[in-house]
Amino acid sequence: MIPRSSGVLLHISSLPGEYGVGSFGKEAVSFAHLLHDCGFTYWQTLPFTTVDQYNSPYTSLSAFAGNMMFIDLPTLHKKGLLTEDELEVNKYRMPYQVDFNWLRGTRDRVLRTAYSRMDKEEKEKVLAFVKENESWLPDYALYVAIRSKNNDKCWVDWEDKGLKMHEPKAVAKAKTELADEILYQEFVQYEFYSQWESVKKEINETGIKIIGDMPFYVAQDSSDVWGNREMFDLDAEGKPRHIAGCPPDYFAADGQLWGQPIYNWAYMKKDGYSWWLKRLGASLNTYDMVRIDHFRAFSSYWSIPGGARTAKEGEWVKGAGMDFFKEVKKTFGENAPIIAEDLGTIDDDVIKLKEDTGLPGMRVMQFAFIDNYDNLHLPHNIPKNSLAYTGTHDNDTMLGWLYAASNENRDRALRYCGFEGGNWGEGGFKAPAVRAMIRTLWASPAMLAIVPIQDLCGYGNDCKMNQPGVPAGNWAFRVTQDALAQLDRSWLLNLNRTFYRSSI
Numbered sequence: 001m002i003p004r005s006s007g008v009l010l011h012i013s014s015l016p017g018e019y020g021v022g023s024f025g026k027e028a029v030s031f032a033h034l035l036h037d038c039g040f041t042y043w044q045t046l047p048f049t050t051v052d053q054y055n056s057p058y059t060s061l062s063a064f065a066g067n068m069m070f071i072d073l074p075t076l077h078k079k080g081l082l083t084e085d086e087l088e089v090n091k092y093r094m095p096y097q098v099d100f101n102w103l104r105g106t107r108d109r110v111l112r113t114a115y116s117r118m119d120k121e122e123k124e125k126v127l128a129f130v131k132e133n134e135s136w137l138p139d140y141a142l143y144v145a146i147r148s149k150n151n152d153k154c155w156v157d158w159e160d161k162g163l164k165m166h167e168p169k170a171v172a173k174a175k176t177e178l179a180d181e182i183l184y185q186e187f188v189q190y191e192f193y194s195q196w197e198s199v200k201k202e203i204n205e206t207g208i209k210i211i212g213d214m215p216f217y218v219a220q221d222s223s224d225v226w227g228n229r230e231m232f233d234l235d236a237e238g239k240p241r242h243i244a245g246c247p248p249d250y251f252a253a254d255g256q257l258w259g260q261p262i263y264n265w266a267y268m269k270k271d272g273y274s275w276w277l278k279r280l281g282a283s284l285n286t287y288d289m290v291r292i293d294h295f296r297a298f299s300s301y302w303s304i305p306g307g308a309r310t311a312k313e314g315e316w317v318k319g320a321g322m323d324f325f326k327e328v329k330k331t332f333g334e335n336a337p338i339i340a341e342d343l344g345t346i347d348d349d350v351i352k353l354k355e356d357t358g359l360p361g362m363r364v365m366q367f368a369f370i371d372n373y374d375n376l377h378l379p380h381n382i383p384k385n386s387l388a389y390t391g392t393h394d395n396d397t398m399l400g401w402l403y404a405a406s407n408e409n410r411d412r413a414l415r416y417c418g419f420e421g422g423n424w425g426e427g428g429f430k431a432p433a434v435r436a437m438i439r440t441l442w443a444s445p446a447m448l449a450i451v452p453i454q455d456l457c458g459y460g461n462d463c464k465m466n467q468p469g470v471p472a473g474n475w476a477f478r479v480t481q482d483a484l485a486q487l488d489r490s491w492l493l494n495l496n497r498t499f500y501r502s503s504i
Contacts (some may be wrong), residue, residue, distance in 0.1 A: 001447065004297075005041040005448050006042070006044025006442065006451075007059055007243070007450065008035055008040055008044070008450065008453055009451065009492045010452070011046040011454065011465070012070050014477050016479060020107075022478065023072040024196050035206075036207045036503065038487070038496065039210065039493045040492075041503040042208070043208050043214075044210075045210065046393055048196070049063065049066065049067060052221075054475075058215045061145075063215075063218045063222070063224050063279050064279065064282055065189055068111060069499065070109060071188070071195060072195055072437060073086075073110065073493055074087065077109075081114035081115075081118070090107075096478055097478055107487070111188055114191075115188075126186055129189070129190040130264055133189075136278070141182045141183075142175060142178065142223075148161055154220060155221070156239055164484070183203065190479075203414075210292050212283055213291045214279070214280070214291065215294075217260035219260055225238075230267055231264055233264050238316075240260075240262075240306050243258065243261060243262065244260040244262060245258045246302050246311060247302055247315060248311070249345060251369070252469035256311055256469050257308070259308060280331075288340050289339060290337065294341060295350075296345070296346060297319055298324060299318075299353045301316070301319050302314045342359075343364065360447070361383045363385070364395065365377065365390045366401050369405070371411075372409075372412065378416070379440055382446045383445065384445045386448075386450045389452075390450075390455045393465040395468050396461050397460060399431055399462075406480075427459065429457060429458055429487060430458065438451055454477070457491070
């Protein structure tokens with residue numbers, strides 16, 4: 001059981017910094033110190049994996065590989081792999097957003113420069129890292145190398161049938177022909193994970209623990225599907241017979257068509273869910289605690305025909321259920337630090353599965369005031385074995401939600417939180433209505449209360465992280481150093497102490 005505590009949701013990309021995106025640098029450690037000084041215990045991030053063409057970290061080229069954008073350039077400079085001039089030309093002074101297009105054009109180039117200066121000792125470290133991660137890294141590095149040679153096309157569109165079908169002879173030949181490119185990709189992953197290991201050690205030493213996020217599905221365009229197609233519901237050409245998504249809900253009237261291939265659970269069960277256990281083990285090694293996104297799909301998942309135009313055409317199909325979690329408990333123990341994201345369309349079977357696993361679930365304050373009834377997201381109804389949020393990365397900011405809500409729902413929410421009179425729409429670092437809502441959530445029974453950094457800053461909906469169902473224009477939010485410096489630390493520390501959530 002997690003002790004009564006609190007945390008802040010902020011993705012690594014949203015950290016301040018001089019190089020266009022947050023990274024595993026001094027700013028990450030500085031943020032951890034800030035959290036500790038305010039009485040927080042947890043820092044929650046989004047997935048560390050590579051992003052897709054829409055910049056989402058929930059659709060990646062690998063379930064294991066890290067996002068090269070998070071590699072800290074000054075750290076490479078300290079290792080002698082980059083010069084001062086190279087650092088200077090990679091600075092990008094747009095502090096409020098991530099310019100992903102600019103990063104795609106520059107970050108790979110500067111990392112290749114660093115790779116070209118790798119000495120024998122560094123190379124030996126990279127090769128040792130590859131050996132330690134041989135279950136995923138060689139296939140990933142090869143996949144990215146082949147994909148690059150094929151104009152970044154997904155493997156199902158490769159002309160070489162041998163490579164497309166992952167035939168041993170073709171794979172062996174490609175490994176020889178693309179050896180240097182493969183080593184570069186392995187170097188990138190070594191730098192990513194070695195930097196994170198070092199930075200996480202410093203973060204943990206401040207008293208802050210990291211909650212990571214693991215997407216449920218993996219992309220069709222990924223080394224995981226390319227190298228393990230028997231684990232997915234694919235046809236003879238490798239195309240998905242059914243794809244992932246969710247039915248119509250609060251976020252999208254037509255549901256959401258995610259597009260990832262569905263798992264072949266019958267096959268996975270035969271080998272004891274070995275790939276899933278490796279994936280979960282890697283996540284538990286990377287973070288202090290792991291949130292499994294879309295937990296409800298272990299109970300039943302929304303399966304959509306491969307050629308469907310909308311998610312409405314899908315149907316519920318039985319998932320792996322408790323059979324999978326019995327293997328998880330055997331491997332990682334009864335009290336493995338795992339969180340179930342049990343949001344969305346929830347039925348009795350999902351509720352029972354979560355109860356059987358004993359995993360903590362989630363509650364979201366914004367959902368509490370959508371309808372005028374005593375629902376499960378209202379703070380007084382939140383179970384102790386829960387993580388309670390003002391909102392997640394998929395929600396509007398709290399201030400944005402208040403502006404968008406109907407007069408009735410807004411009045412009910414503010415009345416519930418004891419906010420009477422005054423200008424509820426006032427923004428900024430002392431937004432009184434947002435503070436009232438945070439304070440009310442902190443008083444709830446939930447063992448862990450979490451607030452996105454946007455709500456601590458009192459920001460409006462122009463600062464939200466993601467709009468579900470809308471592919472473009474998301475994931476770019478960044479917080480500035482000035483904004484963090486202006487946070488009311490004494491108010492936050494007093495809040496955490498008042499409601500017995502303080503770490504100091």
